[in-house]
Amino acid sequence: MKLFILLLCCSLIVGCSTYREQDESIVLPELIEQSALPAIPSTVIAEQFRVHANLFIDETGRVTNVNFTQPTGIESWDSLAKESIAGWRYTPALVKGRPSKVCLKQCIIVDVVQPVYLDLYEIVCASLEDANKIIETLNNGGDFKALASAYSTANSRNNKGYLGRTNINLYPSDIREKLQLLKENQYSQPIKSGDRYFIFKRDGLMI
Numbered sequence: 261m262k263l264f265i266l267l268l269c270c271s272l273i274v275g276c277s278t279y280r281e282q283d284e285s286i287v288l289p290e291l292i293e294q295s296a297l298p299a300i301p302s303t304v305i306a307e308q309f310r311v312h313a314n315l316f317i318d319e320t321g322r323v324t325n326v327n328f329t330q331p332t333g334i335e336s337w338d339s340l341a342k343e344s345i346a347g348w349r350y351t352p353a354l355v356k357g358r359p360s361k362v363c364l365k366q367c368i369i370v371d372v373v374q375p376v377y378l379d380l381y382e383i384v385c386a387s388l389e390d391a392n393k394i395i396e397t398l399n400n401g402g403d404f405k406a407l408a409s410a411y412s413t414a415n416s417r418n419n420k421g422y423l424g425r426t427n428i429n430l431y432p433s434d435i436r437e438k439l440q441l442l443k444e445n446q447y448s449q450p451i452k453s454g455d456r457y458f459i460f461k462r463d464g465l466m467i
């Protein structure tokens with residue numbers, strides 16, 4: 261099975277001007293939720309793809325339209341990839357401190373790798389203060405599943421925080437690296453991703 265890891269390079273278009281990360285007047289959107297890209301045909305042999313796209317993002321960080329300016333040329337894959345990217349979520353772009361609709365010029369570098377699975381639980385918090393309180397409770401013997409059900413802001417709280425057998429290569433690199441270090445029944449310290457803080461617990465063996 262072939263899997264994709266994404267590396268994202270971007271710039272922001274607002275009106276007729278193009279902004280870069282160093283401009284103090286704007287804050288670039290940050291990817292905080294992504295769904296997996298489709299598998300490539302087995303006849304294709306490649307270790308890396310590059311796709312250039314314009315993503316239209318509203319004030320809440322939702323992707324409202326996807327336009328590939330430089331597709332892969334694999335029409336079936338490009339079509340399914342657009343559908344997947346349309347489900348991604350970003351932090352809102354800030355222009356002079358205010359959430360704004362933007363067009364994000366995105367260069368998506370796609371590496372083809374093998375999946376790595378862990379059985380994971382998660383607790384997602386809206387602030388570092390909340391996450392630190394959860395960690396303090398866990399350190400004092402608190403039950404991870406009960407805390408997830410009571411305090412997590414993610415939909416997984418409905419399943420006591422359980423994510424199931426999860427391919428960790430779908431996470432951004434900073435999260436993925438920390439997940440690889442988790443031992444069985446060990447939980448992580450708060451990990452910031454976008455505007456939220458994640459606490460993960462590993463349950464089971466890596467495959």
